[in-house]
Amino acid sequence: MDLLSHLALGFGVALTPVNLLYAFIGVLLGTLIGVLPGIGPVATIAMLLPTTYALQPVSALIMLAGIYYGAQYGGSTTAILVNMPGESSSVVTCLDGYQMARKGQAGAALAIAALGSFFAGTVATVLVAAVSTPLSALALKFGPAEYFSLMVLGLIGAVVLAHGSLVKAIAMIVTGLLLGIVGTDVNSGVARFDFGIPELSDGIGVVVVAMGLFGFAEIILNLESTEKRELIKTSIKGLWLTKEQFKAAFPAVLRGTGLGSILGVLPGGGAMLSSFASYSIEKKIAKDPSQFGKGAIQGVAGPESANNAGAQTSFIPLLTLGIPENAVMAMMVGAMTIHNIQPGPQVMTSNPGLFWGLIASMWIGNLMLVVLNLPLIGMWVKLLTVPYRMLYPAILLFCAIGVYTVNNTSFDVMQTAFFGFLGVLFAKLECEPAPLLLGFVLGPMMEENLRRALLLSRGDPFVFMQRPISAGLLIAAVLLIVVIGLPNVKRKREEAFQE
Amino acid sequence: MAAIRHPKDFWSGVLFIAIGVSTIVAGSKYTLGTAARMGPGYFPRILGILLIALGAILALRALRLQGAGIPAWKWRPTLVVLGSVVLFGAIVQLVGVAISTVVLIVAASAASHEFRPLESLIAGVLLAALAVGVFVVGLKLQLPIWPTFFGG
Numbered sequence: 001m002d003l004l005s006h007l008a009l010g011f012g013v014a015l016t017p018v019n020l021l022y023a024f025i026g027v028l029l030g031t032l033i034g035v036l037p038g039i040g041p042v043a044t045i046a047m048l049l050p051t052t053y054a055l056q057p058v059s060a061l062i063m064l065a066g067i068y069y070g071a072q073y074g075g076s077t078t079a080i081l082v083n084m085p086g087e088s089s090s091v092v093t094c095l096d097g098y099q100m101a102r103k104g105q106a107g108a109a110l111a112i113a114a115l116g117s118f119f120a121g122t123v124a125t126v127l128v129a130a131v132s133t134p135l136s137a138l139a140l141k142f143g144p145a146e147y148f149s150l151m152v153l154g155l156i157g158a159v160v161l162a163h164g165s166l167v168k169a170i171a172m173i174v175t176g177l178l179l180g181i182v183g184t185d186v187n188s189g190v191a192r193f194d195f196g197i198p199e200l201s202d203g204i205g206v207v208v209v210a211m212g213l214f215g216f217a218e219i220i221l222n223l224e225s226t227e228k229r230e231l232i233k234t235s236i237k238g239l240w241l242t243k244e245q246f247k248a249a250f251p252a253v254l255r256g257t258g259l260g261s262i263l264g265v266l267p268g269g270g271a272m273l274s275s276f277a278s279y280s281i282e283k284k285i286a287k288d289p290s291q292f293g294k295g296a297i298q299g300v301a302g303p304e305s306a307n308n309a310g311a312q313t314s315f316i317p318l319l320t321l322g323i324p325e326n327a328v329m330a331m332m333v334g335a336m337t338i339h340n341i342q343p344g345p346q347v348m349t350s351n352p353g354l355f356w357g358l359i360a361s362m363w364i365g366n367l368m369l370v371v372l373n374l375p376l377i378g379m380w381v382k383l384l385t386v387p388y389r390m391l392y393p394a395i396l397l398f399c400a401i402g403v404y405t406v407n408n409t410s411f412d413v414m415q416t417a418f419f420g421f422l423g424v425l426f427a428k429l430e431c432e433p434a435p436l437l438l439g440f441v442l443g444p445m446m447e448e449n450l451r452r453a454l455l456l457s458r459g460d461p462f463v464f465m466q467r468p469i470s471a472g473l474l475i476a477a478v479l480l481i482v483v484i485g486l487p488n489v490k491r492k493r494e495e496a497f498q499e
Numbered sequence: 500m501a502a503i504r505h506p507k508d509f510w511s512g513v514l515f516i517a518i519g520v521s522t523i524v525a526g527s528k529y530t531l532g533t534a535a536r537m538g539p540g541y542f543p544r545i546l547g548i549l550l551i552a553l554g555a556i557l558a559l560r561a562l563r564l565q566g567a568g569i570p571a572w573k574w575r576p577t578l579v580v581l582g583s584v585v586l587f588g589a590i591v592q593l594v595g596v597a598i599s600t601v602v603l604i605v606a607a608s609a610a611s612h613e614f615r616p617l618e619s620l621i622a623g624v625l626l627a628a629l630a631v632g633v634f635v636v637g638l639k640l641q642l643p644i645w646p647t648f649f650g651g
Contacts, residue, residue: 425514
C-alpha cells in the first residue's frame with residue numbers, strides 16, 4: 001500500500017491552493033501555446049523559467065509540467081477545428097479530426113479527444129507512480145560506469161527514434177555536449193572555452209540555448225515562408241458522443257493509452273512519436289481502413305490518448321534516472337537545476353513532497369483541462385484569428401524579457417540571438433536541434449561520470465564492458481545503431497515518418 | 500573532382516568538422532591528463548575528434564548520396580528579428596521596459612512582409628502596458644519602467 005500513501009502525500013502537496021493555482025496557470029498557458037502555431041512548449045518553458053525563481057520548486061515544476069501536457073490538449077483543438085496542428089504531436093489528429101468537423105461532428109471529435117486524453121492521463125499518472133519506486137531503487141545501485149553507459153544509450157535512443165539522418169543527429173548531440181561543458185571545470189577550476197569573456201565562465205544558460213534554437217529560429221523560419229493561414233468556420237454542435245461513437249472509440253482509447261505509456265518511457269519518445277505510432281496501428285487493425293482520413297473516430301481517439309499518455313510517462317526516466325529523453329524534459333532538468341535540485345533517483349527520497357506532488361498534479365491538471373477546455377473552445381478558436389504579423393512581435397517580447405531577466409544582462413540576449421542564428425542555419429542544413437539540447441543538458445554529467453568511472457578503474461576503458469549492467473546498456477546502444485543502419489529497417493523507418 | 504550531390508549533408512559535415520577542429524585548437528591549452536586522472540582538456544578532445552569523424556562521414560557520403568539543395572536564406576527576417584531583440588537587450592536598463600517594448604515591437608514587426616507601421620505602434624503601446632503590468636508589477640522582476648532620468 002506504499003503506492004496509496006505516496007499518492008496521498010502527493011495529493012496533499014498538489015491540492016494546496018498555491019499549487020492548484022500554478023497547475024491552473026500551467027495548463028492554461030499550455031493550452032494557449034498549443035492553440036497558437038509558431039511557439040512550442042520548449043520555448044515557452046524557457047521563457048517562463050526566469051519567472052519561477054521566486055516560487056517554491058514544486059510549484060515551479062508543477063506549472064512547467066502543465067505547459068507540456070496542456071499543449072497537447074490545445075494542439076488537438078486547432079487540429080480538429082481548423083485543420084492546423086498547434087503542436088507537432090497533433091499532426092495526425094488533423095487527418096481524421098478535421099474530416100469529422102467537416103461532417104458536422106466537431107463536437108464529438110473534441111469530446112473524444114478530451115475524454116481520451118483524460119483517461120490516458122489518469123492511467124499514465126498511476127503508471128508513473130507505480131514504476132518510479134522500483135526504478136529509482138535500481139538506479140541508486142548505479143555507479144559512474146553504469147551512469148555513463150545509460151546516458152550513451154539514452155542519447156542514442158533519442159536520435160534513433162527521432163527522424164532525420166542518424167549521423168547528423170549524433171553530431172548534433174556531440175555539439176551539444178561540447179556546448180554543455182563551456183565554463184568552469186568543477187575539478188580543476190579552469191574556465192574552458194570562455195574566450196576570455198567573464199560571463200561565459202559560468203557556462204551557457206539552458207534558457208539561452210533553448211530560446212535561441214527553439215524560439216527565435218522558429219519565428220524567423222515562419223516569417224520566411226509567405227504561406228497564408230486560412231480560417232474555416234465550423235460550428236460546434238453539442239459536445240457529446242453517441243453510443244455508437246463511444247463504442248467505436250473506446251478500444252482505440254485503450255490501445256492508444258497502452259502504446260503511448262510504453263513509447264513515452266523510451267528515450268526519444270514522448271507525445272509526438274506516440275501519436276504517430278497509434279495512428280498507424282489504428283489504421284492497420286481497422287475493419288475498414290478506407291475510412292481513415294475521412295473522419296474515422298478511432299483516428300482521433302487513439303492518437304489523442306497516446307500523445308497524452310506519452311507526454312506524461314516521459315517524466316519517468318527524468319524523475320527516476322535523471323535522464324531527459326526529449327527536449328521538453330531537458331528543459332525540466334534546467335528548471336530543477338535552477339532550483340538546486342539534482343535530477344536523479346535521490347529526488348524521490350530526499351524530496352518526496354516534490355516528487356509525488358508533481359505526479360499528483362498531473363492528474364489534477366488533466367482534470368482541469370477537461371473542465372476548462374471544453375467550454376472555452378470558442379475562445380481558443382477566436383485567438384486564431386489574430387494574424388501572425390501581430391502575434392510574433394509579442395512572442396519575441398516575452399522571449400526577450402525572459403532571457404534578459406535570467407541574469408539582467410544584455411550579454412545573454414546577444415548569446416540567444418547567436419543561437420537563433422545557429423537555429424536557422426541548422427534548419428537550412430536539416431539538422432534537428434532537439435538532440436543538441438539533450439547533449440547540452442547532459443554534457444557536464446556525462447564528463448563527470450566518465451571521469452569517475454575511469455578514475456576508479458585506474459584508466460582502464462574496459463570497465464564499461466566488465467560491469468554487466470553497463471555492458472548491457474552499451475550493447476543495447478550499439479545494437480540500436482546497427483539495426484537502424486540495416487537497409488531494410490532504414491526504409492521502413494523512413495516510410496513510418498512519411499506517413 | 501567529385502561533385503557534391505547532397506549539399507545539405509556536405510555543408511553540415513563541413514560545419515561539424517570546423518567545430519571539431521576549433522574545439523581541439525582552442526582546447527589545446529588545457530591539460531589533457533591521463534584516462535585515470537583526466538585533465539580539463541580530455542573530454543573536449545574526445546568530443547572534438549568524434550565530431551571531426553562524424554563530419555567527415557557526412558561530407559564524404561554527400562559525394563555519393565543524392566539530396567535537395569540548401570533552401571535560400573532570406574536575410575530580412577533573420578536580421579530584423581535578431582537585431583530588434585539585441586537592441587531591446589541593449590537599451591532596456593537605460594530607457595526602461597515601457598519604451599524599449601515599443602521599440603522592440605515596431606522594429607520586429609518590420610520583419611514581416613505585411614508590415615503596418617501604425618498598427619505595430621498601437622500594438623507596441625498596449626504590449627508595453629501589459630509587460631509592465633505582468634513582469635514589473637506582477638512578477639516583481641528587477642527592471643526599470645521608465646528611463647532613469649525620468650525619476651522612475
